[in-house]
Amino acid sequence: MKTNKNIYARACNVLTGGVSRNTIYREPHPYYVANAKGSYVTDIEGVERIDFANNMASLIHGHAHPVINEAVIEQIQKGTAFTMGTEAEVRFAELMIARSGTFERMRFVNSGTEAVMTLIKTSRVYTKKPKIAKAEGAYHGTYDYAEVSQTSNPDNWGTIDKPNSNQVVEGTPQGALNDVIIFPFNDIERTLKILDEHADEIACVLIDPVPHRVGLFPATNVFIEAVYKWTRKNNALMVFDEVVTYRVNYSGAQESYSVKPDLTAMGKIIGGGFPIGALAGRAEIMEVLDPRGKILRHPHSGTFSANPISTTAGRVAMELFDEESVLKLNALTTIAIQQIEESIKIADVPVSITGEGSMFRIHLQENKPICYREAYHTNEKKKIIKDLLDYLFLKEHIIMINTCACMFATSMTQKEVDRLSESLLNGFKVIKPQLYQYH
Amino acid sequence: MKTNKNIYARACNVLTGGVSRNTIYREPHPYYVANAKGSYVTDIEGVERIDFANNMASLIHGHAHPVINEAVIEQIQKGTAFTMGTEAEVRFAELMIARSGTFERMRFVNSGTEAVMTLIKTSRVYTKKPKIAKAEGAYHGTYDYAEVSQTSNPDNWGTIDKPNSNQVVEGTPQGALNDVIIFPFNDIERTLKILDEHADEIACVLIDPVPHRVGLFPATNVFIEAVYKWTRKNNALMVFDEVVTYRVNYSGAQESYSVKPDLTAMGKIIGGGFPIGALAGRAEIMEVLDPRGKILRHPHSGTFSANPISTTAGRVAMELFDEESVLKLNALTTIAIQQIEESIKIADVPVSITGEGSMFRIHLQENKPICYREAYHTNEKKKIIKDLLDYLFLKEHIIMINTCACMFATSMTQKEVDRLSESLLNGFKVIKPQLYQYH
Numbered sequence: 001m002k003t004n005k006n007i008y009a010r011a012c013n014v015l016t017g018g019v020s021r022n023t024i025y026r027e028p029h030p031y032y033v034a035n036a037k038g039s040y041v042t043d044i045e046g047v048e049r050i051d052f053a054n055n056m057a058s059l060i061h062g063h064a065h066p067v068i069n070e071a072v073i074e075q076i077q078k079g080t081a082f083t084m085g086t087e088a089e090v091r092f093a094e095l096m097i098a099r100s101g102t103f104e105r106m107r108f109v110n111s112g113t114e115a116v117m118t119l120i121k122t123s124r125v126y127t128k129k130p131k132i133a134k135a136e137g138a139y140h141g142t143y144d145y146a147e148v149s150q151t152s153n154p155d156n157w158g159t160i161d162k163p164n165s166n167q168v169v170e171g172t173p174q175g176a177l178n179d180v181i182i183f184p185f186n187d188i189e190r191t192l193k194i195l196d197e198h199a200d201e202i203a204c205v206l207i208d209p210v211p212h213r214v215g216l217f218p219a220t221n222v223f224i225e226a227v228y229k230w231t232r233k234n235n236a237l238m239v240f241d242e243v244v245t246y247r248v249n250y251s252g253a254q255e256s257y258s259v260k261p262d263l264t265a266m267g268k269i270i271g272g273g274f275p276i277g278a279l280a281g282r283a284e285i286m287e288v289l290d291p292r293g294k295i296l297r298h299p300h301s302g303t304f305s306a307n308p309i310s311t312t313a314g315r316v317a318m319e320l321f322d323e324e325s326v327l328k329l330n331a332l333t334t335i336a337i338q339q340i341e342e343s344i345k346i347a348d349v350p351v352s353i354t355g356e357g358s359m360f361r362i363h364l365q366e367n368k369p370i371c372y373r374e375a376y377h378t379n380e381k382k383k384i385i386k387d388l389l390d391y392l393f394l395k396e397h398i399i400m401i402n403t404c405a406c407m408f409a410t411s412m413t414q415k416e417v418d419r420l421s422e423s424l425l426n427g428f429k430v431i432k433p434q435l436y437q438y439h
Numbered sequence: 440m441k442t443n444k445n446i447y448a449r450a451c452n453v454l455t456g457g458v459s460r461n462t463i464y465r466e467p468h469p470y471y472v473a474n475a476k477g478s479y480v481t482d483i484e485g486v487e488r489i490d491f492a493n494n495m496a497s498l499i500h501g502h503a504h505p506v507i508n509e510a511v512i513e514q515i516q517k518g519t520a521f522t523m524g525t526e527a528e529v530r531f532a533e534l535m536i537a538r539s540g541t542f543e544r545m546r547f548v549n550s551g552t553e554a555v556m557t558l559i560k561t562s563r564v565y566t567k568k569p570k571i572a573k574a575e576g577a578y579h580g581t582y583d584y585a586e587v588s589q590t591s592n593p594d595n596w597g598t599i600d601k602p603n604s605n606q607v608v609e610g611t612p613q614g615a616l617n618d619v620i621i622f623p624f625n626d627i628e629r630t631l632k633i634l635d636e637h638a639d640e641i642a643c644v645l646i647d648p649v650p651h652r653v654g655l656f657p658a659t660n661v662f663i664e665a666v667y668k669w670t671r672k673n674n675a676l677m678v679f680d681e682v683v684t685y686r687v688n689y690s691g692a693q694e695s696y697s698v699k700p701d702l703t704a705m706g707k708i709i710g711g712g713f714p715i716g717a718l719a720g721r722a723e724i725m726e727v728l729d730p731r732g733k734i735l736r737h738p739h740s741g742t743f744s745a746n747p748i749s750t751t752a753g754r755v756a757m758e759l760f761d762e763e764s765v766l767k768l769n770a771l772t773t774i775a776i777q778q779i780e781e782s783i784k785i786a787d788v789p790v791s792i793t794g795e796g797s798m799f800r801i802h803l804q805e806n807k808p809i810c811y812r813e814a815y816h817t818n819e820k821k822k823i824i825k826d827l828l829d830y831l832f833l834k835e836h837i838i839m840i841n842t843c844a845c846m847f848a849t850s851m852t853q854k855e856v857d858r859l860s861e862s863l864l865n866g867f868k869v870i871k872p873q874l875y876q877y878h
Contacts, residue, residue: 007526014532016544017729020745022738024524025730033525036518053522056742063518073512079475079502080712083492085463086472087446093453105455110550110714124610170736171563175614273519275549275714275743290456291464297609299461303495304714306459
């Protein structure tokens with residue numbers, strides 16, 4: 001019989017650490033999916049769980065949505081990839097541009113990592129400047145420049161007035177680290193001071209407007225306005241990474257701000273469950289990618305970029321995620337947060353919640369963190385979170401993201417929300433002794 | 440009615456240059472696929488063409504293979520992506536490792552670009568050195584470090600004894616260019632001399648064993664042996680980019696050499712028509728990616744990496760591409776080359792062919808090029824190639840890659856080969872006056 005344990009044993013013989021993505025690793029072994037439908041995932045041992053992770057926020061309608069599947073299966077019969085165009089890419093780009101005020105032109109790629117890489121390269125071409133600025137702790141994929149200081153810790157993060165540019169992967173070339181300026185998210189005064197020191201060299205200020213790893217709380221409007229104003233004055237671009245946050249409003253988290261990014265990277269939900277990334281923004285900037293120019297300033301292709309499977313699945317998923325659907329999902333998420341806050345009160349634990357739109361993150365601390373350094377997990381805290389998530393996964397059959405976050409899907413109803421808040425109440429009671437010992 | 444022209448007009452309003460990948464651009468407009476089956480692609484105006492490009496070498500069985508489709512459609516009903524593992528990734532890794540002598544551990548990613556990026560980062564971690572060496576003109580995807588000098592031209596390539604490290608995308612940071620050493624492919628003496636100058640800093644020598652953009656001819660065994668020996672002596676890795684070339688033999692182009700790479704990047708055909716990339720190699724090196732270590736030396740994930748659609752399609756495609764199938768496809772390609780050489784003779788044109796396995800490239804020059812600088816297309820030559828490819832596409836209904844290359848698929852038969860050699864004979868006659876004017 002197949003068990004999670006024996007599949008993992010096989011995996012260890014062929015995949016490093018037995019996994020192809022660190023995300024799925026759990027101690028003592030990961031779990032393997034047999035099938036999934038809507039918000040429910042059944043593992044190969046027959047255990048059904050409610051999925052609040054949705055493949056790291058990428059499934060806005062849950063699993064195996066029948067309308068998406070039907071469209072994809074139809075396209076599969078016609079072919080999945082060509083050395084020619086398809087109307088699918090045009091239709092999807094038309095839809096995305098129609099729902100946004102800031103998108104004039106798009107390009108599709110294969111992942112969020114590729115989207116952010118293309119965004120940074122495009123910013124450098126357009127501004128003729130080599131550096132980027134990004135927030136300490138913010139995750140933007142695995143491109144060297146984009147990942148600098150994502151995992152900074154108390155031993156290496158330096159002063160908050162001038163956070164260090166730290167490597168995430170050993171052996172990152174010093175040249176790459178030198179070309180990334182780190183600022184503290186939402187901290188206007190310090191950020192502007194840091195940016196000013198490199199004003200002549202910064203191509204773009206890269207912002208995830210609700211950065212998950214920083215603490216999953218939104219950028220303030222005054223912060224975004226200050227960055228925007230700075231970029232106008234210094235011939236730089238303000239660019240958003242909305243790979244995770246596009247779900248926040250009908251036209252992305254950027255809808256909440258009085259000023260808008262020049263370029264936006266996307267991924268996750270806009271693939272409808274299939275690999276995708278995208279870059280969109282002002283036509284004048286995107287023009288550096290135009291293949292019709294005499295000089296190719298930014299030659300760009302990609303074997304599977306804009307393939308008709310991802311663009312068809314993505315279009316259908318985004319059609320279904322219309323204005324009403326976005327509002328309904330956000331409202332359900334708000335109810336969930338309220339119920340969990342009630343659970344926190346009943347359990348009487350020092351726990352807080354941050355979030356925006358259809359996402360939230362639970363912090364094992366009384367006051368909501370307002371910066372990366374406050375939200376940072378010490379080893380002790382990591383251990384308690386692991387115990388909580390293990391309890392939820394193994395005993396309550398609830399799947400959450402390993403930062404203690406939930407990313408909702410339209411497949412959810414009040415029933416799943418009730419299960420979540422009850423399970424968390426039980427979980428809080430389990431970790432309560434550890435929490436008080438820690439504080 | 441939908442025409443290629445009016446879809447492109449719509450595309451120009453939403454996609455930069457009207458395309459999401461430069462590859463598909465043609466003057467005055469790209470063509471759009473309605474459906475495809477095996478080796479035949481029908482555009483939205485109903486014109487059927489024989490496809491010798493196979494989405495830039497990524498479809499080893501042609502379009503919409505029924506066995507791959509059946510497996511993928513079955514998986515789609517069970518879900519396409521999870522925050523958990525699937526047996527699909529394990530089964531596929533088992534298959535790939537079983538067919539190779541050099542793969543001990545694998546990781547899946549979403550594209551060839553991501554595979555090469557992960558390969559380079561892994562090499563840096565393992566060797567603790569920052570630089571890479573790569574061949575002038577070789578294409579390895581769009582990661583800054585991997586693309587240096589891919590498009591070098593007579594104005595900037597420098598002397599052959601010390602080829603310049605040139606940017607492909609404007610604004611590439613000087614730091615990235617400094618960390619890439621360029622050598623002339625297959626030129627042992629010069630390459631070793633160049634490598635020696637940076638012996639303490641080179642993490643890996645990156646080699647595409649049959650580099651398409653260099654001229655699509657194989658690395659010699661003595662060249663590979665010399666590089667291998669150098670890397671052993673200098674604490675560096677020899678790594679292969681087999682994104683395109685894995686098709687050459689049952690276990691990749693590397694099967695042809697007496698020494699083997701430490702790490703290999705893959706993509707294209709191993710996705711069975713769906714987005715994929717992979718990294719495989721020695722367990723001791725791949726270990727730097729292990730999530731179970733106390734220190735994460737190379738944290739690595741990816742939302743869609745190892746998704747069960749790409750790994751299922753890929754596994755089935757590679758099962759079908761068994762030893763017999765590889766030999767049969769290569770034999771058909773050899774026949775095609777012989778027939779085209781006959782066409783060249785009959786047309787009496789100064790044209791030559793290079794290639795390996797199921798790939799070949801036609802050069803508008805009498806002698807086969809033996810280096811990038813010889814295969815380089817001047818603007819005059821580009822114009823003649825464009826005329827030839829336009830003639831083939833528009834009049835003969837033959838799709839080739841825009842370098843004048845063909846990448847065969849198992850869906851092809853003698854019938855399609857005959858059509859190709861006849862069409863090329865006609866095409867050679869069309870461009871003959873220009874060719875002689877040029878020479």
